[in-house]
Amino acid sequence: MDRHPSTDGLRQDLILGALMLAGVLLAMLPQVHPDAAAHPDLVRDLLLARNCQGGRCVSQGSPSSMAFFHGFAFNRFLDLLPRLGIPLSALPLTLLVLHAAGLSLFFHVLSRETDRWTGLLGTLAYAGLTWSRIIESPQIFSLLPFLLNLLIFLLHKTCRASPRGRALGAVACALLWGLATQVHLEMLLFLPGAAAALLSLPRTRRVLPEVVLVLAASWMLLSWDSLAANLRILGSAAWTPSLARPGQAWVSAGAWGGWLLAAALGYRSLSRRSEGRLPLFNRIMLAGAVGYALSLTCILTSHFLDAQYLETLIPPAIWLAARWGRAWIQRAAASTLLRWTIPLALLGLIRWQHPPAATPGLSGPLTLGEVRLLTRALHREGRPFDEIYARVSSGQGIQSDLQSGLWLEAPCLSGARRLGELAPGAPRVLLTAVPSGFRPEPWEGVRVASRGRDFLLTEYPPWLDPTRFAPAGESPDAGGRRTWRTLAFDNPDFGRDTCMDGNLPYAARAAVSPREASALVFPVRVPAWGEPRVIYLPAASGPGRGLAACAGRFTAVRGLKGRLSDDGRRLELRPAGAAQEGTVTIAWPVSDPRCGLDLRFYPVPVAEMPAKLFARLGPFLD
Numbered sequence: 001m002d003r004h005p006s007t008d009g010l011r012q013d014l015i016l017g018a019l020m021l022a023g024v025l026l027a028m029l030p031q032v033h034p035d036a037a038a039h040p041d042l043v044r045d046l047l048l049a050r051n052c053q054g055g056r057c058v059s060q061g062s063p064s065s066m067a068f069f070h071g072f073a074f075n076r077f078l079d080l081l082p083r084l085g086i087p088l089s090a091l092p093l094t095l096l097v098l099h100a101a102g103l104s105l106f107f108h109v110l111s112r113e114t115d116r117w118t119g120l121l122g123t124l125a126y127a128g129l130t131w132s133r134i135i136e137s138p139q140i141f142s143l144l145p146f147l148l149n150l151l152i153f154l155l156h157k158t159c160r161a162s163p164r165g166r167a168l169g170a171v172a173c174a175l176l177w178g179l180a181t182q183v184h185l186e187m188l189l190f191l192p193g194a195a196a197a198l199l200s201l202p203r204t205r206r207v208l209p210e211v212v213l214v215l216a217a218s219w220m221l222l223s224w225d226s227l228a229a230n231l232r233i234l235g236s237a238a239w240t241p242s243l244a245r246p247g248q249a250w251v252s253a254g255a256w257g258g259w260l261l262a263a264a265l266g267y268r269s270l271s272r273r274s275e276g277r278l279p280l281f282n283r284i285m286l287a288g289a290v291g292y293a294l295s296l297t298c299i300l301t302s303h304f305l306d307a308q309y310l311e312t313l314i315p316p317a318i319w320l321a322a323r324w325g326r327a328w329i330q331r332a333a334a335s336t337l338l339r340w341t342i343p344l345a346l347l348g349l350i351r352w353q354h355p356p357a358a359t360p361g362l363s364g365p366l367t368l369g370e371v372r373l374l375t376r377a378l379h380r381e382g383r384p385f386d387e388i389y390a391r392v393s394s395g396q397g398i399q400s401d402l403q404s405g406l407w408l409e410a411p412c413l414s415g416a417r418r419l420g421e422l423a424p425g426a427p428r429v430l431l432t433a434v435p436s437g438f439r440p441e442p443w444e445g446v447r448v449a450s451r452g453r454d455f456l457l458t459e460y461p462p463w464l465d466p467t468r469f470a471p472a473g474e475s476p477d478a479g480g481r482r483t484w485r486t487l488a489f490d491n492p493d494f495g496r497d498t499c500m501d502g503n504l505p506y507a508a509r510a511a512v513s514p515r516e517a518s519a520l521v522f523p524v525r526v527p528a529w530g531e532p533r534v535i536y537l538p539a540a541s542g543p544g545r546g547l548a549a550c551a552g553r554f555t556a557v558r559g560l561k562g563r564l565s566d567d568g569r570r571l572e573l574r575p576a577g578a579a580q581e582g583t584v585t586i587a588w589p590v591s592d593p594r595c596g597l598d599l600r601f602y603p604v605p606v607a608e609m610p611a612k613l614f615a616r617l618g619p620f621l622d
Contacts, residue, residue, distance in 0.1 A: 035367035035451075036091045038405040042139045046088070046368075046408055048072070049079040051499055060225035062140070064185050068230050071182025071223035074140045088368055092134075095142045099134050102149030103127055106315060109156045113282065114322050118329050122318045130311055140184055141308040147180040148187075152285075152315060159281040170204040174211040178218035182226070186312060189295040193288030282323065289316035362433045362453055362620050363396045370450050371405035377448045377457060378406075378429065385410035390420050390467055390487050394431040395538045395607035395621035402431065412499035413491065420487040422467050425525070430458040430609055432617050444613055456617075458609065463573060464524045464535050464584065466606045471512075472519035472556075472585050482583075484523065519587040522606075524560055526573050526580040534614040536607040537569045537586065538622040550595035551622070552605075556585035572611060 036042060044062050051057050052075070061070035081087075086094060103123055111119025134142045154176060158169025177194060181187040197204075204211075219227040292313060322329070366374070378388050389403040413419065430445070433453050440447055445458030468484040476482045493499065512520070526533075537552040553568035559582025562573040571584065586606070589595055609617065 035089045035369040036138045038366045038368050038371050038401045039139050040400070040404045043368075043405045043408065045075050045140060046078055047499075049075045050408070052076070052079045053082075056499060058225050059223050060229055061182070061223060068185060068233060069226040070140065070185055071219065071226050073179055073182035073222055074143055074184075076222060077143060092138045095134055095138050095146075096131075098143070098146040099131070102146035105153035106149045109152055110319065110322060112156070113279075113319070114326055114329075118322050118326060121329065122322050126314055126318055129314055133308065133311075141311070143183050144180065144187070144312065147176065147183060148312060148315060151176050151180060155284065156281050159279075159284065166204055167207045170207055171210050171214055174214045175218060178215040179222070182219060182223045186309065189292045189312075190288050192291030192295065193284065196287050196291070197284045282319075285316050285319055289313060289320070292316075362435070363398070363622050366398050366401035366405065368405065368408070370455075371402060372409055373448055373450055374402055374431070374455060374457075375406040375409040377446065377455075379409075381429075381446070381457070381459075383429070385413065387420065387422060390422060391426070392429045392431050393466065393607050394605060395536050395609075395617065396431075396433055397539065397605075397622055398433060399431060399605050414493045414496050414499050416491050417494050418488060419491050420467075420489060422487060424465060424468065425461060426467075427459050428462045428608070430456075430460060430607060432456045432458070432607075432620060434617070434620055444616075458613070460608065460610075462608055463526055463533055464522055464606060464608055466522060469512075469520045469522050471516035472521050472587075473516070474521075482521065482523075517588065518590050519555065519585055521556075521583050521585050524573070524580075524582050524584055526560060526575055526582075528575055528577055528579050530575050532572055532574045532611040534609055534611050535571045535573065535584075536609070536614065536621060538605050538607060547594060549592065550589060552586045552588045554584055555587045556583075558582050558584075560584070 041062070048060075048062065059072040059075075061072045061075060063069055078088075078091075081091065081094065103126060106126060107119050107123040110122045114122075130145060134145070151173060154169065154173055158166055158173060161169050177187065177190070296309065375385075375388070378392070379385070383391060385406065388406055392402060393399065394402075432455065434440075434447075434456050436449075436452060436454055438447065438454050438456065440456055445456050448455040448457060467487045470482045470484055474482070537554070539547055539551045548567070548569075551569050554564055554571050555568070557564065557571065560573060560580050561576050562571050564571050607621065
């Protein structure tokens, strides 16, 4: 039978865990960047939170990759920070402190189930596996470890409570789990283990209506619009065929099958016949991990796999390793040398990981603070917000960061019916990150100073117009003319109360289908006189950022006199005394899984600059 923990033991564990994690936190503070990276997912959630600040709050979270909508809990968390006086630049530190608090709770549970030495090693290993990513990319996944560890702590106390206290604990766990599922739908993968535990524990079956009511109430209060949207999707007979990825109709059925199998296995492991084999809490952890793993296995057959999807399995994995390796760990603890060297080695793993440096590299992602600086600089130059994302090009991956993040500073454009109307040959701006203190010539553009690196904004009349394009497979008409598509499109949020301008770059990219995006034709007009120009194709942003294989290639040049580089990424054009009008065809490796180009078709990254400027900026380009 599970024993009841003493208050003194709980206090000692929490104090020891807090001291240990405070040391780890101090070790990691020098690695924390003073501003959050402008990750597209974070920008999207910040835009949703901004609607609440403007009184247009619609509690529908971001769409997931499996067609459903996440809850609105993380957006409410982002909205709460400025209300508490915490600037968004402190978001990485805020998430880091919450993660440290969650690890302290995990330490208490693991040390109670094993011993304090094992709890120390397991918690340090946990920190080493997760800390760097939370610093590197503060986004929706970064809040899950804290909520998961808080749930584990509460579940541990519920299992050790009196029979009457277990019913109340089950309701409290349901409330916390409901909140976690509203941060990310991934937490629903624990449903089989949760259902098995609820149906198997003494006295908890009686509170089944209360548990369901608490779950429903938490979604209705915090994420009503997401709940309504997900219910509409579930109620539609065509929801599975409408999913974007091939084979997901089968995967959805497989996920349900995995859930049922996991629930059956969990119920069997939690039955009274298994009571003498493992303590109650251990059996619940095992049932939850098995259910999560089975459900995730079914889904991942047609879903991309990122490391954050596996981080939720780290606590049960460490718990299993601690349970099964306890004898070896205790033998190691008997050696004074190992007793000191193992924790120090784990601390070294945490301290000398490779999170982002305090100063970002030239091609590193933009931070929210840098997006703010660049947006305001462009606005001072008279650039309308609804055109900046179309007018700015870059020879680095930072272009897409600015395109999505600039809306955090923009006024709401829901009153404009049509967006992106650009005249042919409209001036464009070249955006380049340069070393701090870079001194441009007056003709080279405006320098914007930032922390650790500066930015150069160069205005130029384009020779290649990337706002007009045609799929390479479309044939010209009988007169040899092409029908150019343009960036202009109807505002998808026109007349709505909400302001979702961050979707505009994605709406613009919808002008090009995945099949067409592999190769596009663009018009080029070279004047009779002038300085030579270089048109450069950088590596596109995405998972393959920085890979030369992920850059576009010039595959055809017609009607122009130019010199093409051996790798096809650089085209130098020279005036020839008479105006030249022609086209270039650019192909992108959209089918290469390393590059993540399927979501980044348009506007395409094309950098154009005078040849003598390219000679100076070439070392800084991707």
